[in-house]
Amino acid sequence: MPTLPLILLLSGSLRTGSSNETVLRTAQAVAPSQVRTVLYDGLAELPHFNPDDDADPLPAPVAGLRAAISEAAAVLICTPEYAGTLPGSFKNLLDWTVGGTEICDKPVAWVNAAAPGRGQGAEVTLRTVLGYTGAAIVESACARIQVAPRMVGADGLFTDPGVREQLSQVLGLLAGLHGRASELDRA
Secondary structure (H helix, E strand, O other): OOOOOEEEEEEOOOOOOOHHHHHHHHHHHHOOOOOEEEEOOOHHHOOOOOHHHOOOOOOHHHHHHHHHHHHOOEEEEEOOOEOOEOOHHHHHHHHHHHOOOOOOOOEEEEEEOOOOOOOHHHHHHHHHHHHHHOOEEEHHHOEEOOOOHHHEOOOOOEOOHHHHHHHHHHHHHHOOOOOHHHHEEEO
Protein backbone atom coordinates (compact mmCIF):
# COMPACT_ATOMS: atom_id res chain seq x y z
CA MET A 1 0.00 0.00 0.00
CA PRO A 2 1.46 3.42 -0.95
CA THR A 3 2.38 5.87 1.78
CA LEU A 4 0.00 8.82 2.08
CA PRO A 5 1.50 12.24 1.32
CA LEU A 6 2.61 14.13 4.42
CA ILE A 7 1.78 17.81 4.87
CA LEU A 8 3.95 19.69 7.35
CA LEU A 9 2.02 22.31 9.32
CA LEU A 10 4.03 25.36 10.39
CA SER A 11 2.64 27.85 12.89
CA GLY A 12 4.26 31.27 12.94
CA SER A 13 3.20 31.91 16.52
CA LEU A 14 5.00 30.99 19.71
CA ARG A 15 1.94 31.75 21.85
CA THR A 16 0.36 28.66 23.41
CA GLY A 17 -3.15 28.19 22.09
CA SER A 18 -2.81 30.90 19.43
CA SER A 19 -5.47 31.09 16.76
CA ASN A 20 -2.79 30.11 14.22
CA GLU A 21 -1.99 26.91 16.10
CA THR A 22 -5.72 26.26 16.53
CA VAL A 23 -6.22 26.63 12.78
CA LEU A 24 -3.51 24.06 12.11
CA ARG A 25 -4.71 21.62 14.78
CA THR A 26 -8.20 21.91 13.29
CA ALA A 27 -6.73 21.27 9.84
CA GLN A 28 -5.18 18.08 11.24
CA ALA A 29 -8.57 16.98 12.55
CA VAL A 30 -10.35 17.54 9.22
CA ALA A 31 -7.59 16.41 6.87
CA PRO A 32 -8.78 14.33 3.92
CA SER A 33 -8.21 10.63 4.44
CA GLN A 34 -5.72 10.65 1.54
CA VAL A 35 -3.16 12.76 3.46
CA ARG A 36 -1.21 12.72 6.70
CA THR A 37 -0.29 15.84 8.64
CA VAL A 38 2.28 16.70 11.27
CA LEU A 39 2.43 19.91 13.30
CA TYR A 40 5.99 21.23 13.65
CA ASP A 41 6.69 22.21 17.26
CA GLY A 42 10.34 23.31 17.18
CA LEU A 43 9.98 27.03 16.44
CA ALA A 44 11.06 28.14 19.92
CA GLU A 45 14.18 25.94 19.84
CA LEU A 46 15.65 27.33 16.63
CA PRO A 47 18.80 29.40 17.19
CA HIS A 48 19.05 32.88 15.71
CA PHE A 49 20.02 32.57 12.08
CA ASN A 50 23.73 33.02 11.51
CA PRO A 51 25.21 32.21 8.09
CA ASP A 52 28.35 30.98 9.84
CA ASP A 53 26.25 28.21 11.42
CA ASP A 54 24.53 27.25 8.15
CA ALA A 55 27.03 24.46 7.48
CA ASP A 56 27.47 20.84 8.46
CA PRO A 57 27.01 19.92 11.15
CA LEU A 58 23.89 22.06 11.45
CA PRO A 59 22.58 22.95 14.90
CA ALA A 60 20.30 20.07 15.95
CA PRO A 61 17.05 22.12 15.87
CA VAL A 62 17.88 23.34 12.35
CA ALA A 63 18.69 19.83 11.17
CA GLY A 64 15.33 18.72 12.61
CA LEU A 65 13.47 21.50 10.80
CA ARG A 66 15.12 20.71 7.48
CA ALA A 67 14.46 16.99 7.93
CA ALA A 68 10.79 17.68 8.65
CA ILE A 69 10.51 19.80 5.50
CA SER A 70 12.39 17.21 3.46
CA GLU A 71 10.06 14.40 4.59
CA ALA A 72 6.93 16.38 3.74
CA ALA A 73 5.21 16.33 0.38
CA ALA A 74 3.92 19.86 1.03
CA VAL A 75 3.90 22.62 3.67
CA LEU A 76 0.97 24.59 5.10
CA ILE A 77 1.71 27.79 7.04
CA CYS A 78 -0.50 29.79 9.38
CA THR A 79 1.21 32.83 10.84
CA PRO A 80 0.18 36.02 12.57
CA GLU A 81 1.28 39.46 11.46
CA TYR A 82 3.36 41.60 13.83
CA ALA A 83 4.18 45.22 13.02
CA GLY A 84 3.05 44.74 9.43
CA THR A 85 5.17 41.69 8.64
CA LEU A 86 6.05 38.19 9.81
CA PRO A 87 6.89 37.62 13.48
CA GLY A 88 10.67 37.59 13.98
CA SER A 89 10.72 34.01 15.22
CA PHE A 90 8.94 32.76 12.11
CA LYS A 91 11.10 34.83 9.78
CA ASN A 92 14.05 33.21 11.56
CA LEU A 93 12.61 29.76 10.73
CA LEU A 94 12.30 30.75 7.08
CA ASP A 95 15.84 32.18 7.08
CA TRP A 96 17.10 28.73 8.05
CA THR A 97 15.40 27.26 4.95
CA VAL A 98 17.14 29.57 2.46
CA GLY A 99 20.50 27.80 2.67
CA GLY A 100 18.98 24.34 2.22
CA THR A 101 17.22 22.83 -0.75
CA GLU A 102 14.49 21.01 1.17
CA ILE A 103 11.72 23.52 0.41
CA CYS A 104 12.79 24.22 -3.18
CA ASP A 105 9.97 23.25 -5.59
CA LYS A 106 7.90 21.94 -2.65
CA PRO A 107 4.18 22.84 -2.75
CA VAL A 108 3.50 25.49 -0.09
CA ALA A 109 0.38 27.41 0.91
CA TRP A 110 -0.79 29.51 3.82
CA VAL A 111 -3.94 30.24 5.72
CA ASN A 112 -4.45 33.81 6.88
CA ALA A 113 -6.65 33.87 9.98
CA ALA A 114 -6.12 37.56 10.77
CA ALA A 115 -9.00 39.89 11.46
CA PRO A 116 -10.55 41.53 8.39
CA GLY A 117 -8.25 44.17 6.94
CA ARG A 118 -5.16 42.70 8.61
CA GLY A 119 -2.53 40.15 7.72
CA GLN A 120 -1.65 41.40 4.23
CA GLY A 121 1.84 42.46 5.34
CA ALA A 122 2.59 38.95 6.58
CA GLU A 123 1.30 37.50 3.30
CA VAL A 124 3.45 39.85 1.19
CA THR A 125 6.57 39.07 3.24
CA LEU A 126 5.82 35.35 3.20
CA ARG A 127 5.47 35.40 -0.59
CA THR A 128 8.77 37.29 -0.91
CA VAL A 129 10.74 34.99 1.40
CA LEU A 130 9.25 31.84 -0.12
CA GLY A 131 10.39 33.17 -3.50
CA TYR A 132 13.97 33.20 -2.23
CA THR A 133 13.63 29.62 -1.01
CA GLY A 134 12.30 28.40 -4.36
CA ALA A 135 9.07 27.07 -2.83
CA ALA A 136 6.19 26.37 -5.23
CA ILE A 137 3.25 28.41 -3.94
CA VAL A 138 -0.09 26.70 -4.59
CA GLU A 139 -2.22 29.79 -5.09
CA SER A 140 -5.53 27.93 -5.01
CA ALA A 141 -4.69 26.51 -1.58
CA CYS A 142 -3.83 29.89 -0.02
CA ALA A 143 -6.85 31.00 1.97
CA ARG A 144 -8.19 33.66 4.25
CA ILE A 145 -10.55 32.41 6.92
CA GLN A 146 -12.60 34.23 9.51
CA VAL A 147 -12.21 32.80 13.00
CA ALA A 148 -13.08 33.99 16.48
CA PRO A 149 -12.41 32.60 19.96
CA ARG A 150 -16.12 31.83 20.40
CA MET A 151 -15.76 29.33 17.54
CA VAL A 152 -13.41 27.08 19.54
CA GLY A 153 -15.01 24.01 21.10
CA ALA A 154 -14.16 22.13 24.27
CA ASP A 155 -11.64 20.05 22.30
CA GLY A 156 -9.66 23.20 21.45
CA LEU A 157 -10.57 23.07 17.75
CA PHE A 158 -12.67 25.34 15.60
CA THR A 159 -16.23 24.05 15.44
CA ASP A 160 -17.59 26.20 12.60
CA PRO A 161 -18.51 23.82 9.73
CA GLY A 162 -17.50 26.39 7.09
CA VAL A 163 -14.03 26.85 8.60
CA ARG A 164 -13.57 23.11 8.92
CA GLU A 165 -14.63 22.51 5.30
CA GLN A 166 -12.35 25.28 4.04
CA LEU A 167 -9.36 23.82 5.90
CA SER A 168 -10.08 20.36 4.52
CA GLN A 169 -10.21 21.82 1.01
CA VAL A 170 -6.93 23.70 1.53
CA LEU A 171 -5.18 20.45 2.49
CA GLY A 172 -6.74 18.62 -0.46
CA LEU A 173 -5.59 21.29 -2.90
CA LEU A 174 -2.12 21.38 -1.37
CA ALA A 175 -1.82 17.59 -1.61
CA GLY A 176 -2.87 17.67 -5.25
CA LEU A 177 -6.17 15.87 -4.70
CA HIS A 178 -7.96 18.46 -6.84
CA GLY A 179 -5.73 18.85 -9.89
CA ARG A 180 -2.89 20.84 -8.36
CA ALA A 181 -0.49 20.36 -11.26
CA SER A 182 -1.98 23.22 -13.31
CA GLU A 183 -2.17 25.49 -10.27
CA LEU A 184 1.44 25.63 -9.13
CA ASP A 185 3.07 29.01 -9.53
CA ARG A 186 6.69 29.54 -8.77
CA ALA A 187 6.94 32.06 -5.96
